[in-house]
Amino acid sequence: MLFPTQEIGSISKPNWLIKKLRGASLKNADLDELNYWIKFSSFEKGKELRDILKKENINKEHKNILKDLSSLLVIRCFEKIGLDIIYDGEQHRTEMYQEPISYINGFKFYGEVRSFDNKYYKKAACVKEVELKNPYHIDEFNYIKKLTDKPLKVPLTGAYTFTNWSFNEYFLKKWIKKEKSRKIAIYNADYDLAINLAKNVIRPNILALIDSGAKLIQIDEPAATTEPEEIEIFVDSYNESTKGINNCKFNLHICYSAYSLLYPHILKLQNCSQYTFEFAQSNSYYFLELMKKNRDKKEIGLGVIDSHCDKIETPELIRDRILRAAEIIEPERIYVNPDCGLRTRSWKVAFSKLENMVKGVSLARKSLT
Amino acid sequence: MLKCQLTGTFARSPELIRATRDYDRRRLKENDLERIREDDVKNIIKSQEDFQYIIDGGFLWQDILRPFTFVEGIDAGPLTRFFRTNTFYRKPIIKGDVKFKSEFINKFFYLHLLPERSKVILPGPVSFVGLSYDKYCKDTLFMISRALNRISKHLEEEKVACIQFSEPYISLTEKRDFNLWKKAYKILTENIEIDTLIHLPWGNFSNLLGILKFPVKSIGIDFIETSIEKIDFKTDKRLGIGCIDAQNSLIEDTEDLRKFLNGLVDKLSLEDFFICPNCDLEFLPYPIAIKKIKIMREISDNL
Numbered sequence: 317m318l319f320p321t322q323e324i325g326s327i328s329k330p331n332w333l334i335k336k337l338r339g340a341s342l343k344n345a346d347l348d349e350l351n352y353w354i355k356f357s358s359f360e361k362g363k364e365l366r367d368i369l370k371k372e373n374i375n376k377e378h379k380n381i382l383k384d385l386s387s388l389l390v391i392r393c394f395e396k397i398g399l400d401i402i403y404d405g406e407q408h409r410t411e412m413y414q415e416p417i418s419y420i421n422g423f424k425f426y427g428e429v430r431s432f433d434n435k436y437y438k439k440a441a442c443v444k445e446v447e448l449k450n451p452y453h454i455d456e457f458n459y460i461k462k463l464t465d466k467p468l469k470v471p472l473t474g475a476y477t478f479t480n481w482s483f484n485e486y487f488l489k490k491w492i493k494k495e496k497s498r499k500i501a502i503y504n505a506d507y508d509l510a511i512n513l514a515k516n517v518i519r520p521n522i523l524a525l526i527d528s529g530a531k532l533i534q535i536d537e538p539a540a541t542t543e544p545e546e547i548e549i550f551v552d553s554y555n556e557s558t559k560g561i562n563n564c565k566f567n568l569h570i571c572y573s574a575y576s577l578l579y580p581h582i583l584k585l586q587n588c589s590q591y592t593f594e595f596a597q598s599n600s601y602y603f604l605e606l607m608k609k610n611r612d613k614k615e616i617g618l619g620v621i622d623s624h625c626d627k628i629e630t631p632e633l634i635r636d637r638i639l640r641a642a643e644i645i646e647p648e649r650i651y652v653n654p655d656c657g658l659r660t661r662s663w664k665v666a667f668s669k670l671e672n673m674v675k676g677v678s679l680a681r682k683s684l685t
Numbered sequence: 686m687l688k689c690q691l692t693g694t695f696a697r698s699p700e701l702i703r704a705t706r707d708y709d710r711r712r713l714k715e716n717d718l719e720r721i722r723e724d725d726v727k728n729i730i731k732s733q734e735d736f737q738y739i740i741d742g743g744f745l746w747q748d749i750l751r752p753f754t755f756v757e758g759i760d761a762g763p764l765t766r767f768f769r770t771n772t773f774y775r776k777p778i779i780k781g782d783v784k785f786k787s788e789f790i791n792k793f794f795y796l797h798l799l800p801e802r803s804k805v806i807l808p809g810p811v812s813f814v815g816l817s818y819d820k821y822c823k824d825t826l827f828m829i830s831r832a833l834n835r836i837s838k839h840l841e842e843e844k845v846a847c848i849q850f851s852e853p854y855i856s857l858t859e860k861r862d863f864n865l866w867k868k869a870y871k872i873l874t875e876n877i878e879i880d881t882l883i884h885l886p887w888g889n890f891s892n893l894l895g896i897l898k899f900p901v902k903s904i905g906i907d908f909i910e911t912s913i914e915k916i917d918f919k920t921d922k923r924l925g926i927g928c929i930d931a932q933n934s935l936i937e938d939t940e941d942l943r944k945f946l947n948g949l950v951d952k953l954s955l956e957d958f959f960i961c962p963n964c965d966l967e968f969l970p971y972p973i974a975i976k977k978i979k980i981m982r983e984i985s986d987n988l
Contacts, residue, residue, distance in 0.1 A: 426934055427699060427970025432764060432773035433747045434705035439970060441934045481771050483934035492941075497912050498930075499889075543769050572766050572773065597763050624764050 318684060319638060319652045319677045320400040322617065324569060324592065325412070325471040325536070326657030327405030327666055333386045336369060337379055353663060357392035361385055383408050384459060391464050393667055398674045401467045401532070406657070408456045412473045412536060413481055414438045415452070420517050422446035423482065441483035442509055448517045451524035458528055469532045469567065470525055471657075475513040475557055476550035480539035484509050503545065510549045514556035522557060526564050534567040534592060541573040547581045558587035565589045567617060571656040575603040579610055592617030594655035595637065597624065604644040616645060619655035620676065621669045626661065628668045634676025639683060647684060652677050687985040688958060689736045692849060692884045692905050692925060693806065693965025694743035696974035701725045701744065726795045732978050737959050738804035738847045738880075741795040743967075748774035749808045749851060750816060752793045758783035762818055768853055768887060770932075770968060777817040779825055783832045787839035796843055804847040805840055807833060809883060810869045815854035826865065830872040837877050847880035849905070853964070855896070856888025856907065863895030870899045884925065886964035891915040897922065907963040913949055924955055927963035929981055934973045942984050960985055 330353075331346040347369070354362040365385045368378050390405035409415050414437060417423050422444045428436035457470055487505035495501040522533060535557070540550045558566050567590040570578075575593060582591075591607075593600060596619050604616065620637045621629055634652075641650055652673060658666035697705070704721040707713035722744050729742040746752065754761035754777050762776035794805055808816075810830040819825045837848050850873070855866065874881055884905035885893060891911060896904055897920050905925030909932075926949060928942060950958065960981050966974040 426973050427696075428702055429696070429970055430772055430967055434702075434709050436702050436706075437771075483932075485933065485935040488933060488935055496914070498909050499912065502909075502933075539771065542766065542771065572764070574766075622763075 317400075318647050318681050319650055321398070321674055321677055322401035322469060322592075322651055322653045323394065323399055323403065323405070323670065324623075324654050324657045325403065325406050325534070326409070326659035327390050327407070328659045328661065328663065329407065330386060330663060332369060333382055333407075336374065336382055339373075342369060349663070353389060353393060356667075357389065357396045359389050359392050361388060365389075387456075387460065388463055391460070391466075393663075394670070395464065395466065397667060397670050399466070399670065401469050401651075402464065403469055403471065404456075404460050404463075406471065406659070408459075409453075411437065412471070413478070414440075416473055417478070417482070419449050419452040420446055420513075421449055422486070426483075437481075439482065442486045444486050446509070446512050446516055448520050451521045453521070454524055454528055457525055457530060461529055467532060468530070469534050470530050471534045471536055471569070472518070472521065472525070474535040474537040474540075474550075475510050475518045475553035476546075477537050477539040478513050478517075479506050479510040479549070479553070480542050480546070482509075503549075506543075506546055507549050507552070510553035511556055514553040518553075518557040519559075522561065522564070526561065530564060532565045532567065534569050535588075536569045538569075538571050538573065540570045541575070541577045544574075544577050547577060551581050551584050554588070555584070555586045561587060567592050569593075569617070569656075571619075571623075572598075575600050576606065578603075579606050579612075583610060583612060588614060590615035590617050590651065592619075592651070592653060594619040594623075595641070596620050596622045596629070596655050598655075601640060601644065604641055608644060613649070615649045615651055616641065617651045617653045620652055621654035621658075621673055623654050623656040623658050624660060626665050628665065629672055629676070631672050631675035631679055634673055635679035635683065638677065638680040642680070642684065686737060687735045687982060688960060688988065689733075689981045689985050690738050690804065690882075690905075690925060690959045690961045691733060691736070691740050691966065691978075692882075692927065692961045693851065693886065693931070694746060694749075694967040695729050695740070695965075696967045696969055696971040697744060698725050698728070698971045723795070723798070726798055730798060730800070732975065734800075735982075736802075738802050739800055740804050740806060741799055743806060743965075745793045745795075748772075750777050750813060751775060752790065753777060753783075753808075753813070756783055756785040756789065757781075758821075759817075765816075768857055772968070774816070777813075778820060779814070779817050779829075780820045782821075783828060785832070787835050790836050790839065791843070796845070799845075801844075801846065803845050804849055804880075804882075805845050806849045806851055806884075807836065809833075809850035809852035809855070810873055811866050812852045812854035815858060826869050827872055830869040834873050834875055834877070837873070837881075841877060841879050845879065847882060848877070849882040849884050850901070851884045851886065853886045853888075855893065856885045856910070861892070861895070863898070867895075867899055870901065874900045882923075882925065884927075884961075886927070889915075894918055903959075905961055908945075908949070909963040913945065913952065916953075918953065920953075921957075923957040923959065924953070925959050925961045927961050929960065929962040929977050931962040931964045931966045931974075931977065932968050934969060936973075936976055937980050937984075939980065939983055939987070942980070943987055946984065946988060
């Protein structure tokens with residue numbers, strides 16, 4: 317089947333979940349929204365969910381059940397929409413950086429820094445050697461795998477993005493003693509941190525996920541091109557993370573980046589089946605030309621939905637985006653997905669976009685047969 | 686007075702971050718947010734009280750170009766990565782002649798709270814155009830330079846003592862046209878009498894020596910990117926020495942910094958200079974940004 321559809325990762329947490337976890341009271345509108353999605357997806361645990369939401373005070377166990385049910389509801393919505401490859405919209409996770417860092421020894425949080433506008437993230441500093449305390453996302457995966465027959469794609473933040481999004485005190489302190497040039501010291505320090513993270517954190521975590529049954533892992537590396545001089549660090553740390561692992565497929569997701577900087581470095585990626593990139597917002601079709609020019613035969617996860625605007629793309633627009641890509645590379649190598657996780661959109665917007673994505677794929681398939 | 690200046694947006698305090706978040710979620714009223722933001726402004730002003738120039742922290746700027754996306758002729762475009770950071774800005778779309786009343790800029794500064802030695806930070810014209818989609822496609826660089834000149838004149842009338850033009854794009858683009866940029870800066874600084882500073886975050890200055898001929902009174906150089914071994918020039922301009930790393934929480938060793946600064950001052954025979962961060966301190970969490978200011982003060986005291 318041409319153009320398998322997939323999601324990227326995060327879907328926003330619904331109001332009923334956020335408010336209940338915080339101990340705030342729910343409004344009718346929150347419950348109306350919940351009821352809409354229960355009906356939409358023929359959700360089988362609507363009563364159980366509503367019963368917990370009715371309770372005045374909920375304990376930790378109830379909170380965990382709510383997260384589980386939110387995860388299940390997202391899965392049912394994905395199934396109803398007809399996505400081929402899914403996960404759970406990361407309903408168990410807070411985000412892709414801070415939470416995994418809490419499973420790693422060697423980091424310390426100092427406070428928040430701005431991502432954009434009034435959005436912030438907690439940024440950690442590496443202050444000593446890094447090591448994995450416990451593999452993370454394992455309980456989440458073990459829960460999700462029982463809920464659906466659809467193929468699952470587990471999103472996992474990569475070693476270089478952790479490096480780039482953290483302050484690197486420990487390795488920089490070592491290198492500024494040895495190296496006169498601050499710039500070279502920073503490069504060497506980042507190299508050491510990324511490789512240490514790959515060896516001591518990401519790789520054991522990947523192996524633990526595979527032990528639990530994961531067959532497809534999406535390595536998220538949004539920072540891959542942030543420092544053009546460090547792209548080879550990203551490549552080396554990716555290879556170190558996935559070296560010799562042949563019982564799992566690996567996709568690489570990079571968003572909001574200058575993809576032209578990736579060549580020739582990414583030709584050295586040793587265990588990567590697919591580039592899952594953003595095309596809708598940034599019109600990055602030049603990357604497909606680069607793939608062709610470089611005889612790079614990987615699959616492409618074609619971002620056809622802008623994750624940062626509420627405008628719902630029409631099925632026809634999505635069809636045209638797919639067909640445009642199919643004129644450059646073989647249709648058999650094209651998967652279809654949003655540009656990035658849809659966590660900044662409401663469920664109404666996110667699921668409407670995904671519904672049209674599936675319809676657009678259907679139109680594209682018809683056009684080619 | 687200490688030979689120190691801040692050269693970019695400052696980190697917001699945890700209280701202000703919480704307040705902006707609450708405001709976005711409609712849990713806080715605008716007046717309450719404003720009160721908390723003004724506290725941050727007053728604190729950051731106080732922390733610079735013996736600095737050469739004093740900024741208001743840029744807490745009203747969502748990014749270096751956002752205020753200009755509200756003027757006629759420019760729209761706010763997609764969220765775009767801001768150079769080598771994990772921070773994003775709205776890419777302006779320049780679609781026609783830019784029209785505005787210069788007073789509009791006042792609402793993005795706390796001019797009434799700033800003391801006499803006030804400095805305001807504007808985007809330089811090269812970065813403005815380089816970071817935008819240019820759908821105007823005429824003499825966009827010169828049009829933007831003229832627009833920024835009008836704003837600068839207005840700010841001069843408002844008794845601002847120094848205007849900084851931030852130019853990260855000059856630092857990072859490989860297509861350098863110093864002659865064209867110099868013409869833009871002539872337009873930009875025409876009839877501006879107060880101090881002007883061009884700041885070059887993330888720039889390796891050994892590739893940017895053409896800037897020395899620009900009609901500005903000071904140049905801010907990123908000495909995290911620039912190697913002291915690779916530069917040698919003479920200038921009568923005031924030099925901003927960006928040796929405080931605003932992208933790493935590691936606090937600088939004062940002895941190492943003192944040696945570096947003395948070496949640099951000797952090598953370039955510098956007479957007029959100031960210490961500054963290499964880029965905006967907003968890339969650090971608030972407590973670390975405050976520590977970096979303390980380090981600047983300590984170093985400057987011992988020079």
